[in-house]
Amino acid sequence: MVYTSINNERIKSIKKLQNKKYRDLENKFFIESEHLVEEAYKSGCLETLIIDEKSNFKLDVDTIKVSEGVKRYLTELESPKEVMGVCNKKFGKITGNKILVLDGIQDPGNLGTIIRSSKAFNVDTIILSNDTVDLYNSKVIRASQGTLFNFNIIRGNLLELIPKLKELGYQIISTKVTDGCNIKDIATNHKISIIMGNEGNGVRKEILDLSEKYIYINMNKSVNSLNVAVATSIILYELDK
């Protein structure tokens, strides 16, 4: 059977996943492209595979075929892909020695890029503040290149979670442009949480006040700051060496 109508209830419920409210309600999200679908499948979160009626793409999971018109209706891309999917959200927990805390990241490209770098440099857990951009925004998923599917990611109130991290023995380290110690000189032999702030404003004062140490990246004084995904990646790279 091929779904050919955009008025079909199942198709409409997939389309609704482009809306954050509905993603939160259903605990599901929508992805596009063979690469992302394969990564989702490998991580066990792919619930439904959606393929163009002409496609021969196969995976051992519930599969539906759609017409060209339905594909164009579902896509968020200028050039729709032959392969799409619906995934189940996963819920993480605090684990491992290296935790990244993001305080109010707004740009989906930045969040996705940070997740990709976090995987590359062996972060164990990512904690997102409640006001950070939605993890399941399609731009975040694309920029992460699918690395978010099997990543341990939590969203919550940082003013509650940071004290909890302290209790669990993590050292709390914030980035601060004005003072602190050079990232090069950070010892990495215990449990640490690195806090990165919002694109425009950095880490909020209440969060800085909860921190035990401040770090900066040494750079040319004529430049105020780096892009937040770049700064995060450099810190994670340095901590992973």
Place this chain on the structure above:
Amino acid sequence: MVYTSINNERIKSIKKLQNKKYRDLENKFFIESEHLVEEAYKSGCLETLIIDEKSNFKLDVDTIKVSEGVKRYLTELESPKEVMGVCNKKFGKITGNKILVLDGIQDPGNLGTIIRSSKAFNVDTIILSNDTVDLYNSKVIRASQGTLFNFNIIRGNLLELIPKLKELGYQIISTKVTDGCNIKDIATNHKISIIMGNEGNGVRKEILDLSEKYIYINMNKSVNSLNVAVATSIILYELDK
């Protein structure tokens, strides 16, 4: 005098600068926001300041006032700024000890971010391949945070420019995921050119063949690659230490 008509020839010629063809013809480009205009002014490339008729913003440069309607016509932003400007392009030359060569970067956000990091980590010259995204694309300018205004940037045919770099005594180093030496172990005591490739495909084979050394960034094997702006920034950071 306040410009109130979008049919005015001067206003129309400013609007045309949103088009690459016209930017190339006029050797000028358009910018928006107080921060970018101030940076352009400091670097000496601001030709015309354009302000909302209600704005008191002042700089010692040819200034025109525009109505709300004209401002909305000129802007490329969802929320137009009170302050805009027209700048003259600058043309760079090969200089300094540290050169960054970009082979086919497509995403304007990536190019802007790379320029910002290049300034932070003391790159002397950036060389763009002819197929790299336009430097004066508004998204590049915004992502660069204005650092491009007084940067030494050249665009040209890399197959001609790289042999020239060799003659001038620069060591030619390309990034390659598969082999090469760890970026940590690169000696930085002479003139170097670092070549970074396109988002999807990396450095072109013809360019790799011209290179004398290959480098990689050590990372978790489950991740194929980093975002190109992140990879470039980590390499520049490491070379600047």
